[in-house]
Amino acid sequence: MPLRAVVAGVGHYxxxxxxxxxxFEEKLDTTDEWIRSRSGxxxxxxxxxxxxxSDMAAAAATAAMASAGVTAEDVDAIIVATSTADLTFPSAATMVQARLGMTSGFAFxxxxxCAGFVYALSNANALILSGQARRVLVIGAESFSRIMDWTDRSTCVLFGDGAGALLLEGxxxxxxxxxxxxxxxxxHSDGRYQDLLYVDGGxxxxxxxxxxxxxxxxFRHAVEKLAATATTAMERAGIAPEDVDWIVPHQANIRIIQGTARKLGLPMEKVVVTVQDHGNxxxxxxxxxLSVGVERGQIRQGDMIVTEAIGGGLAWGAVVLRW
Incomplete structure (x- = not known):
């Protein structure tokens, strides 16, 4: 019978x-109203x-394993999507592996x-379908507060820190x-646009x-590319927009989220929105x-979900899954 990578557990930190x-009003020429109106x-x-x-990633992974009812000994692989790993190397994933007490398998x-989690999900799916792994922890974790220019009001007010994790099982x-x-x-990716979003260090x-x-x-690239990749992913899955229960987009900016939903012909009532509480x-x-959507009672087993994201690179993509 065909193999699927199924979400068995979810958690966040x-x-x-x-x-x-x-x-920010105390330090920058900005206001609460200005930030809300432009970003949500x-x-x-x-x-x-x-x-x-890696601390945050391990906490989210522990919550996802508890949700799935498994231990580190049951996990074959860990993938951490991040642009803010603790060190240049080793990977944050191997640090999480050690924190969880997982002494076998592999991590990277x-x-x-911002598209990292979509890329990580795609890699985890391929590992499971190829037989390389049966259970994979897929984690997104970031400490973007550590790479902000606190004098740049156009960027430093947008980002936050945190982690979320899924336990995928074949x-x-x-x-x-x-x-x-x-x-x-x-x-997808297109390196011609690297100057639009980057970190000036390394x-x-x-x-x-x-x-x-x-x-x-x-913003101009985001709405067009996100709608296009989501449409392609839905076509590959053999579903139509009306089959979708929830869009769970990258939470970058409420205007991008709204613009993408409009382009897909889906109401905001079908979009999980957390940007107001977490920032980007x-x-x-x-x-x-995803984890907050489950916690709120929005996302339930059997729901059809489309996730999409775009980030520096530019890199973008989408995943369609049934919860």
């Missing part, structure tokens, strides 16, 4: 420090001093910025769109660097939104 928009963001979480990306990071099913699990994936500069973004240009948590935003 948010740092305890909540930063409302009003905190009201607050975000920042990691505590000494709290790392995926770096596709199961023999029917091979139709009625199956639970990942039904299709669609990935081994070539000997610095960590700060995030730089041409917001208007990113890059690769963590989709698994965070």
């Amino acid at each position: 948010l740092p305890s420090r909540v930063v409302p928009n009003t905190e 963001i009201e607050r975000r979480h920042f990691a505590a001093e000494g709290e790392t990306t 990071d995926v770096q596709a910025v 199961r023999d099913l029917t091979g139709t769109a009625e199956d639970r699990g990942i039904l299709s994936t669609d990935l 081994v070539s500069t000997g610095t960590t660097g700060h995030l730089r973004m041409q917001g208007n240009q990113v 948590t890059s690769a963590a935003s989709i698994p965070l939104a």
Whole structure:
């Protein structure tokens, strides 16, 4: 029988420090109203001093394993999507592996910025379908507060920290769109646009660097490319927009989320929105939104879900799955 990568568990972690928009009013020429009107963001979480990306990833992974009723010994692989790993190397994923007490299997990071979790899901799906792994922890975790330029009001108010995780499990099913699990994936990148969203640091500069973004240009690419990749993924899965129960998009900006929903012909009532509470948590935003959607009682077993994201690279993609 055909094999599917099914979501067996989900979990998330948010740092305890909540930063409302009003905190920026004390340091920057900005206001709560200005931030809300342009992004939809009201607050975000920042990691505590000494709290790392791998710490948050491990906490989200532990919650996902508990949700699935498995232990680290049951997991074959860990994939962490992040652009803010603790160190240049080793990977954050191997650090999570050690924290969880997982002494077998393998672990690696995926770096596709805000599209990282979609890329990681696609890789996990391929590992399961190829027989390389039966259970895979797929984690998105970020500490973007560590790469902000706190004098740039156009970027530093947009981002937050956190982590989310899914436990994927291979199961023999029917091979139709009625199956639970990942039904299709669609990935893209175009390196010609790297100057639209990047960090100006790395081994070539000997610095960590700060995030730089041409917001208007990113917005222009985002809505068009997100709608297109979601449409392609739905066509590959053999479903139509009316079959979708929930869009769970990358939580970058409420205007991008609304514009993409309109282009897909879907109402905002079918969109899981968490950007107001978390800000843009890059690769963590989709698994965070999935976990919060389950916690709220929005997402239920059997629901048809479309996730889509775009980030630096530019890199973008979509995944269709039945919960």
